[in-house]
Amino acid sequence: MAATDLERISNVEPESRSLSLGGHVGFDSLPDQLVSKSVTQGFSFNILCVGETGIGKSTLMNTLFNTTFETEEASHHEECVRLRPQTYDLQESNVHLKLTIVDAVGFGDQINKDDSYRPIVDYIDAQFENYLQEELKIRRSLFDYHDTRIHVCLYFITPTGHSLKSLDLVTMKKLDSKVNIIPIIAKADTISKSELHKFKIKIMGELVSNGVQIYQFPTDDEAVAEINAVMNAHLPFAVVGSTEEVKVGNKLVRARQYPWGVVQVENENHCDFVKLREMLIRVNMEDLREQTHSRHYELYRRCKLEEMGFQDSDGDSQPFSLQETYEAKRKEFLSELQRKEEEMRQMFVNKVKETELELKEKERELHEKFEHLKRIHQEEKRKVEEKRRELEEETKAFNCRKAAMEALQSQAMHATSQQPLRKDKDKKNRSDIGAQQSGMSLSNSKVMMTKASVEPLNCSSWWPAIQCCSCLVRDATWREGFL
């Protein structure tokens, strides 16, 4: 049943009949309702100003909105381009405007300008991203949302008189798919009329030949088609900005006073400021916002969502539910996360094991070394002991031999000095025998000698050695014996 109903409706649509009303119904107040609603809501408009430092961006903003936005002069020595957004609340009649002016500070100052466009593109994308996030929320408040997407980019061209700079070309190419670009020739009071004409043609030629899409004022709405078409031919606008007032004739007008004349900002012959104001604020502001939303934002959204893996439904298959796809993605993501966590844990455990093994190895090695050293020490000790024993034996042997030699000598002495010494000799014989027997019941001198500590004697034989006190006299007991 549902299928046939659908068919009928789809057949009816292309031939919708137009009916005429019999009386005044009143839905012609719909636009008014819309208008009053939007007036109470307030409007927001975001302008991005891109141009070299000192080219007159702040002055032009002041001139356009006839007020003074508080900004300080920028320095030429910034490290890189950064964007400085400032929001102001303006009111005219009963219309509230939340105006955000974003300034690209430091643009064109660096020596290496390869990356100058990147902060700008990132900022624009960030604003789109914020809006997208808000849109995708479950509880969202889009009517209340402060829209920070850039609605128009005023690109300030330096009035060299020859052509665009290379930086201008590169930057505009990167920006043309993300934002509405309106190129402006700044400080136009430095170019004379003929030069200006040539300059404009050159610029537009270069933009077209490089495929840069600047914002074209819409010509489909009848009310403004004509004026927009005319203005399109005057692009890029050559503007002069000034907040100072000069007396011209009997009026005070905004102008710049030179020694050779006065350049009036609002004089159409002098510059295109009035045209810019008309186009930007009075005629096409709403169109700029719409273009930003319907063209640039939608392009961004499509790219972003495709990146995330979503796809539009085609006629036959079931329409994907955003929710389902989102859930699936989320699960995938979480499982991925868990897997990574496991991996890391494993790695950590492995590493711990490895270090443990290493440390154990080292400990073992250290023990081994210790054992080894201990063994060596033992060896040495043993050797030392052995040597000591050998030495002791040697000394004993030596002492025995010495005693024997002494006995012989004393015998010889007794033989020479017969009687008075016979007693001695007997004594000595007895003592010799005693010595041979025990080695301990010798004459006092010999006993003392064996008991004396074994020292290396520097005397050739033992007899002069005994005489030589410096070599042997050590013990007090020995000395007594000798005396």
Add this chain to the structure above:
Amino acid sequence: MSTGLRYKSKLATPEDKQDIDKQYVGFATLPNQVHRKSVKKGFDFTLMVAGESGLGKSTLVHSLFLTDLYKDRKLLSAEERINQTVEILKHTVDIEEKGVKLKLTIVDTPGFGDAVNNSECWKPITDYVDQQFEQYFRDESGLNRKNIQDNRVHCCLYFISPFGHGLRPVDVGFMKALHEKVNIVPLIAKADCLVPSEIRKLKERIREEIDKFGIHVYQFPECDSDEDEDFKQQDRELKESAPFAVIGSNTVVEAKGQRVRGRLYPWGIVEVENQAHCDFVKLRNMLIRTHMHDLKDVTCDVHYENYRAHCIQQMTSKLTQDSRMESPIPILPLPTPDAETEKLIRMKDEELRRMQEMLQKMKQQMQDQ
């Protein structure tokens, strides 16, 4: 201009010649002799112009010397300039005025500051200046010195963009690279986009920044104390208006019934030679009428001598490195290697001590056991 007559002395009239013969030695005519010789010889001057494209360099050169040097030049479009390299172009013209011949060479630097990445974009220019110095040095040291061609750059006019708040990083980089090699005269280009108060502010700003970054631009020489007041006044005004804010034009327009060189705007006519409009007249006087020779002198005496001394020093230090012979320049003593080995020795001592301590401890342990 009174300056032209400065160097002409009063020639003796024939009436009092007899008296003069008695007291007059005659070397007061030396300036005349110099004048005659120099007129016969002719002068030469090399001027370099540097700055970003579109600042009016060629127009200014045209206005200064009233000759069109750039008849058929091709201006590159933006995409061709993305990766532009700096070239050096020389144009030489012979101009003559009242019997005085001047061989003027203009060195142009197209492509400077045009690319997106301008790192070291002043390198070709410094190389060129050094090359000229080197060639002159070689010629001077040669055997036949009769006809030396002096191609050294005597003055560099650097164009500062009026659209900014002062000096940009590329300006600072260029001037710092060249201030010790060439006389730099900074100019504010396209000054017809600035009202007088803005010009004053910008000049002050630029002077401050030149001091801050330590850039040595060409300084006008002090005038002697015995000059007349007019000259001193002029000199003071000259010094106070540096850097000059100039406007150039190669078209002639009609203003107040006269045909003058200027630019025609819907709101008025800018006259290039009007002192109230811009400093073009001051620049022209300074460059051509009063200080041209001083620029040449400073180039010869200061910049060239610096280069020469630097060159010679490099050559002698290279010699001593190669041949190790006695040289007037003292060679620095090498650091003694003992320090290193001492350190190693010390380390090894420490190790040995530690090992001994360990052994002692082990002995103790064993003894305790």
